[in-house]
Amino acid sequence: MSFKREHWQCQLVSPSERLAHLRNSGHLSDITITFPGHSKSIQAHRLLLAMSSPAFEAMVYGPLAKDGQLALPEDPPEAFEWLLNHLYKNETQLSDARLATKVYLLASKYQLDNVCKICSQVLLNDVTPENFPDVFEFATLKEISHSS
Template structure:
């Protein structure tokens, strides 16, 4: 039987006794121990660096690798990184929340902005349960203010459930979707996907104007001057999703011609096709669909 080492002498210098005397209460579960080293920063062995504001986060290789196969490969694979891990594309704020989840099982998102950032990280690092938590939270918090941002992320992350939920909201508010400035911030893939979805909308002019506004915004992001030629190239693959043949001649004149992206010959062909003249060969960009999105049929001739 091992004798317990104790000392009642206030002047005792026994290092074992002193260590026992000054230790904080010991975390009594594995979860509490992991949370303890996270909160105290003890035993960290990897520094994570971001491009934004020179932010750095200390973490533990083993904990990250246990939580994500991607981190396992980065930190312990054949090409494992050294003491610093550079993640210039990741959001520091979102990554801190990701660590909260990894270390402490945190599941309360402070905002949809953080949830969107974390959903990208969860997808990138293949943390499936967290992807599901993000999706469920975003579906619950979806509203008229954030649904385009959520939709953009859902398409990029290929999240069918979230795409469906956003699409259901957009189907009954199509006009608001296409008139919103935020539609110009959608990725090309998300905007192209949006143009193919059913929606209730008054006229096709709103969609065409949204396409033009989106193209101008994309050119602006690349600091390109907006010329008719460059704008045409930017939106070329989106034009077939605009139902030009459901427009009236007045709408072609008042909305399409001022965009200046079509040649006079193309405009004339559109006008002839809209008026249903015979033997009209449509330009390659023009859809043959004459069904109006609002279900009201064609305009009166």
């Protein structure tokens, strides 16, 4: 979809469409998230991160965000990418249990309880004979239950 840059807001009807546009385009982004050890970097918006999580608020408006950059060396880029798509676009589909475990760990770290619930549900529903040992070990370590 092509927009005149100065009128993109008028061409998108809902706030959710405008947020999705910001996520997809990086327009108005004010922070670059990097993953040292990986070549991936992501453009984001401090306000959206801060309004989503108390941990993000402290990070993006505190001393960790320097010069519009936030380095997250411990976070897997693909899981963080999914997390941002959820925050901007309310996406809830996780491709597999492996990704769900990575996203769960990020959600727990960043105090995103609702995302932990989404991941827990995926892990409960998508157990296969092949991934059972890994899912069981993860669930046992994280004490995931039906009530999560």
